[in-house]
Amino acid sequence: MPLETPARIVRELARHGYNAEREAVTLIAGAADPGTTLARAVEHAGPDAFRVTAADVRAVLDADANATDAAVSDPTPTDAESATQASNASASQASNASASRTSNPSTSTATSADTTTATETTGPPETGGSWNGRNPDRSLRSLEIENDMTGQSTGTGEYGDFVKVFKDRYEKLSRQLRGRVNHRPAEAIQSMSGGSDAAMVGLVNDIRSTASGHWLVELEDTTGTFPCLVMKDREFASAVDELLMDECIAVEGTLSGDAGIMFVDSMYSPDVPRTYKPNTADRDVQAALISDVHVGSQEFMAEAWHRFTDWLHTQEAERVEYLLVAGDMVEGVGVYPNQDEELDIVDIYDQYEQFAEHLKEVPGDIEIVMIPGNHDAVRLAEPQPGFDDRLRDIMDVHDARIVSNPSMVTLEGVKVLMYHGVSLDEVIAELPAESASYDEPHKAMYQLLKKRHVAPQYGGHTRLAPEEKDYLVMEEVPDIFHTGHVHKLGWGKYHNVLAVNSGCWQSQTDFQKSVNIDPDSGYAPIVDLDTLDMTVRKFA
Known part of the structure; x- marks a missing residue:
């Protein structure tokens, strides 16, 4: 043998x-x-x-x-x-x-794999001499999970549940905006006299253009709604093109003579502070970020996966101590029309059994964290709880941690927001191409960071579940924002937050051909947690 x-x-x-x-x-x-x-x-x-x-x-x-x-x-x-x-x-x-x-x-191929450097700084060169492997000191590691709602779901789908989740969203995001404006509730503004200065924090309830080309944005808070007019010649008018329904913003301006509308002078999003200083690890350690493995598909790239796991066993990868998988471990069943014609494994549990076999190739001392995606066997509505006990038992390789989508994972002080990324489709469809596109998925991620919510728009293609609280709000600023879903590789920094969409491990399917999607397959972004510099390795 x-x-x-x-x-x-x-x-x-x-x-x-x-x-x-x-x-x-x-x-x-x-x-x-x-x-x-x-x-x-x-x-x-x-x-x-x-x-x-x-x-x-x-x-x-x-x-x-x-x-x-x-x-x-x-x-x-x-x-x-x-x-x-x-x-x-x-x-x-x-x-x-x-x-x-x-x-x-x-x-x-793994050790000679093509390498795209995400920043000018890369890891130190491999030293010469024999290598006897490594036995990392696990006492130096720390891994904490926040915002995991697995087992915490309370929503029943009643109207009152939806009211609760939107109230919670408003309260969390409005707190981040009230320090910037002298906020007053909608009902208080309605009682003010014409010509008064006013400011309001609210969720976007409606956006429409006037006959003259101006923008009318209706905001809603817990007391009511109020219309706000953004004149087309204002320098921030283009920002209206980037608004999504149900996101939270703040405006300030002057009331009209009859006090029936506010003429907007400035507009704010919760956003990431421009001066944000990310956390870093105290030692030289790395994390591999991957997503969309799609085991069970005829197009699953098994050889590329083997080259990746081969590389993880080399000296060059000895500093990789964490592996974060951002959803879609398997291809699933019945996710899109005629999917069964493209399946290599037709039983969903057999797909997870095979994924677990592939996961065994990963070195046993690497800490693994996984969240579900829209192809996985969990509910489609977000937030998605982690897998049920049967699937957890199948995927218990290396004691992998399985948490909800989204979740905040803290690795040695570095906060990584893991989100599968279904809402990226909606962001890309709704916003101008220069603000969000499939070719540059990280720019769509910038929009979510700006809005401080991973899926702000309700009622579109992204299914949202009513819960006691809104688990999709970014209450804390992440140091790394990791998504997948769109099968495109993209990365960049937004106000010092590293945004990474990690591509996939599946070659182009017939369905993707029909919608003109050319996937970026077989890539593994590797992040230095002590510097947040990143190198992308290609194994396909």
Whole structure:
């Protein structure tokens, strides 16, 4: 059994029902006969063990070394000659194994993968000399989850539930705006005299243009509605083109003579402060950001995935200690018309079983966090709770953490907002092309950061669930905003927040061809958590 790469060793161990420590995999890969060493390490671990450890492998290697020493010390000429021959054979096998790991095109792509540098700063070059793997100090790690609503859903779909969620949205976002304007409720403004200065914070209830080309924006708060007129010649008039229904804004201006309308002089969004200073980790550690794996699709790129997991086992990737998956682990069933014709695996549970097998290829010491997406077997309405117990049991590889969509994940002090990204379709459809497009998905993400809400518009294509509170509000500014869904790669910084849409692991489907979507497949953005610099690696 040839075992040229660590990922193949991991797959073979998984076939036997074992996970493995990264150092154990490295020791097996470097052995003279990896296949024999793996089999003996499994035997040493025993049938009741869950993981093959470095200690199991060392015990096997030490036993081989002792046997060789004994053979060499035996004075019998024939035995000594045999020992020499065995030693030469072992050296030859080790050399051949090393050559296969470096010359096999299917395995060398990971280490020679195309690299697109997201900023001028990249990780330090790989140092020379032999590499014995690493056993990271897990005591240095910290991983916290906020805003996970799994198991917290209380909505019944009644009218009162919708009122609660919009009231909560208004209260949270209006607090971020009241410091900028001298806010008064709609009913108080209605009782003011004409010509008075006024200011209001509200949700956008309606937007329409007048016959003269001006904009009439109706705002709503908890006391009522009030119309606000934005003149077309005002310098901020173009910002009206970027407004979405139900987002929260603040305006200030002057009431008309009859006090029936406000002439807007300035307009504000909750936004990320321009002076925002992101948090960074205290040590040199990295996180890999991926999404939209789509296992079960005929177009799932298994070889690209294998090259990615192969690379994770290399010295170049030793600083990668976190893997964040932003939804759509599987292709799902019945997501779009005639999808069954493009499925390689037709049963949804079998899709997750296969995804779990692929996840076993990831080094066992990497912390994994996953959220669901619109192709996953959860409700479509957002926020989406994490998976049910049956699916969690299937995907329990490496004790992966499965949380809701969206969730705030804090890695060693760095706040990462994970959101699958269904609302990006709506943002791109509603806003001008220069503000949001599929070719530059990070610009659509900038709009969500500006609005401080991952899915502000209700009643469109993005399904929103009524809950006791609005889990989709960005109460805290994230340091990294990670999305997927649109199958396009894009990244950039908005007021020092790193926005990353991480592409996909699925080649173009017939459905995507019909709607002219050319996916960015087989990419893995790698973020340095101590600097928030990013490198994008391509494995397809």
